[in-house]
Amino acid sequence: MTSAQQSYRVGVDIGGTFTDVALEHNGHLFSTKILTDYGGPERAILKGLQIVCDNAGIPLNRIDVIVHGTTLATNALIERSGAKTAFITTAGFRDVLEMRTENRFEQYDLNITLPPALIDRADRLVVRERMDADGQVLLPLDAQSVAEVVEQVAARGYESVAIGLLHAYANGAHEVQVRDALLQRCPDLSVSISSEVAPQFREFERFNTVCANAYVKPVIKSYLDRLVLALRELGIGCPVYMIHSGGGIIALEHAAEFPVRLVESGPAGGVIFAQDVARRHGCASVVSFDMGGTTAKICLVENYAPKTAKTFEVARTYRFRKGSGMPISIPVVEMVEIGAGGGSIASVDALRQVRVGPRSAGSEPGPACYQRGGTEPTVTDANLLLGKLDPDNFAGGSLALSPPDAGEAVDRKIASAINVDTDTAAYGIVEMVDENMANAARVHAVENGKDIGEFTMITFGGGGPLHAARLCEKLGIDSFVVPPGAGVGSAIGFLRAPFGYETVRSSRISLASYDAAAVRRLLEGMREEVLNFVASMESDSRTTFECTAFMRYVGQGWDIPVRLPPEVFELGDVARIAESFRQAYAAFFGRTIDGLDMEIVSWSFRASTPTVESARVPPPSETRQVTATASRRLFDQASRTFVDAAVIERESLKPGDRISGPAVIVEPETGTIITSPFDAVIQADGCILATRR
Structure with a gap:
């Protein structure tokens, strides 16, 4: 590059x-x-x-x-619009996708809704074979069963096939043999095997991941x-x-x-964008808030690094409920994502309560105010009625918005249903979507043991700056930052991303019987995999390596990440590994457990080029109040009334300029709402820093 x-x-x-x-x-x-x-x-x-x-x-x-x-x-x-896909697994394990983990994520719901398996039972085929957890062959792969499955795949006209055999994370030889047999019979078939896509233990998650990869592979x-x-x-x-x-x-x-590694690609770019801004402004504890047209994404960034994980869920059937979605086992920036965007559709439920999302009008037909055939009231329609959007200057003037169409949709679907006027209904829509996002941020922070009020918000996306001030009011956050180019923040974040590749493998090793030679062989194989990838990228930068062990006390059911230099694991410095685990465990749970052995269950190895270090931005030496020459009618949620708000073009502002709320700072791709409790000051790099008075 x-x-x-x-x-x-x-x-x-x-x-x-x-x-x-x-x-x-x-x-x-x-x-x-x-x-x-x-x-x-x-x-x-x-x-x-x-x-x-x-x-x-x-x-x-x-x-x-x-x-x-x-x-x-x-x-x-989410839409189940992928390729016609078959799943081949070990005989006796055909229904793992259906049985899931047998966890009731909503304990008292008698009508609990489980996500349907991605691959229907009729399309799940089996072969006779068996590996043990150490990768030793217990039952050789049966050639006759493989031949029968190959003929079934050929006869049914599948576009793609996923192969997930028992304990293939420890030894993928049987998966490779089945793939070779399929491709020999059907050379144009798309085939994914779990030992390459997600070589991690926990069969349900691994099977789901390889099925997801095969399902979207022809489409992508x-x-x-x-x-x-x-x-x-x-x-x-x-x-x-x-x-x-x-x-x-x-x-x-x-x-x-x-392609399963692309599932959270857009949101990951937004977090990189926030990470870069945090470095420039010396904000060690940041909540990244990205709100677009369809979803809102929230991520914690601490010490200039986002939270990461080796598994996450897609298409949850219950909002915020872990276990209600489809698990995908790939390295991912950890965030919470909810159906709360500008296109999220508002409705009134059986209890006459206003609900927003997760259904979205998207871009086709879009919100009612787009005048493209949409008739459902959306967050964008409500924002337009409340004065947060300029109907003649939306998306840089490329799209004219219609307040009458927005008002008609809100009045017909919301106001008339709960017997209020149109403005009150619009306020209810916006207040509900703000509370949904605030609640998601609270849950995410609590799950990570953090007080979100101590964080600075960095907001972007077309809708983020419109809603950031109100979210900060609800969350007790005292300041938020709106960077230049916030409306296209994820796209800018892509340009800040390093070349990087991470591989995850499962291999259980107890600290009481730590085998440094076996660990060296494992990490050398992972290092070779990531180096081959980085070499293929033709990058001229030096490469850095990170190693993470996922550890737990022996007998526990879940693990936590412990990051150390690779040489610590390769040399077998058990004392340092154990102490690092105790510190991480105490940070998560407040205390450690004495007398229990510890074990590593999975390993992550990452190679990446260094990120470009951004120069620290000093605060303005002095500030000066800006007097606006234009204004418009804006609903100020903090005071719950319409006010005469200043309207200022962002490109006209200079470092040190101060704007007191209520005000709207407008730019081509978005607009920043400064509510009455906040003052905003333009920083040296053009960022808007809004601080509660």
Whole structure:
């Protein structure tokens, strides 16, 4: 990759409502938002590339690098719109996907709704074989059963096949044999095996992950092929990279082979964006708040590093309830994501209570005010009626909004149902979505043992700056930051991401009988895997390595991450490993347990290029009050009344300028609402720092 200071680099984020494009060159940013094209997502990208290149005054063929993130894999899983897929597993374990973990995530709900298995029972096939937990063959792979399964797959016309055999994380030889037999009979078949996709123990999670990979693989590969072809037809022959769920950059070929790693790619870019801003402003404890058209994402960033995990859930049937979704075992930036975006649809339930989401109007047909056929009231419609949005200057003026259409939708579906006026109904919609997001942030912080009131919020996305002040009021947070380019924050975050790859493997090792030689062999294999990946990226930067052991007391059912230099594990420094585990355990649970042995159950090995260190931004030496020349009617949620709010163009502001709420700071891709309890000061790098008086 060429130097960021000399190249034209583009970040592209496909969201559920908007496709964001950001072009960066020598510190100058050109960006745009285009409505996502569901029928051909690449078409919105091409349109956005043309706009930013025209604004920058360069031809399309001057683009040097494109870094891309997308929600297409996530949407395919949520909407069940992937390929016709079969799942092959060990005889006797066909129903693991259906049985799940037998955990009742909602104990007292007699009508509990479990997510349906991704692969129907009729499409789950079995072969006779058995490995033990150490990877030793207990029952050789039966050739006859393999031949029968291969013929079934060929006869039924599957597009993709997932293979997940018992204990294949310890020895994947049988999975490879089944794959070879399938490809010999059906050479064009898409095949995924769990020992490559997710070599981790816990069969339910591993089986789900390989099924998810196989399910979206043909969809993602077809999209990526179309995208590359469309770019070449426009004369854009630069490298195209993808952002993965762990926050690193991977090649298109790897993304096409392991598309399940793209499931949280867009949100991960947003967290990288917040991480970069946190470094510049010296904010060690940050809550990243990203609100787009379809969802809101919240993540804790401490000591300039986001929370990470080796598993997460997609498509939860119960909001905030762990266990109610589809588990995916891949390295991921840990965040909470809820259906609370600008396009989230409002309704009134049987108890005459206002509900918002998770259904979204998306970009087709979109909110009622878009005038594209939508009739359902959404958060965007409510924001428009409350004065948070300018109907003539939305998305840089590319889309005119209709207040009458918004009012009609809110009045017909909400106001008339609960017998209130239209403005009150709009206030109820916005207040409900704000409370949903605040509640999600509270739950996320409590689950991590944190007091969210001690954090600084960094907000972005098209809707984040509109709602950040009210969220801070609800959460007891005293300040929030709105960076330049906040409306396309995830796309900018892609340009800050390092080349990086992380692999996770399960291998149980007790500290009482620690085998340093076995650990060295394991980590050497993982190091070779990540180095081969980084070498394929043609990066000219040095590579750094991180190793994380997932540990627990022997007999416990779950584990916690312990990060140490790889050489500590390779040399067998058991005392240091044990002490690090005790410290991590105490941080999670407040105390340690005496007299119990400890064990490592899984390992994570990550290689990445260093992130670019951003210079620290000093606060302005003095501030001066800005007098606005324009104003508009704005509903101030803090005082629960309409006020005459100052309207100020962001591009007119200079470092040190102070704006007192209530006010609206407008820019092409979003707007920042400064409620009455806050003052905002423009920082040296153009960030808006709003602080409670």
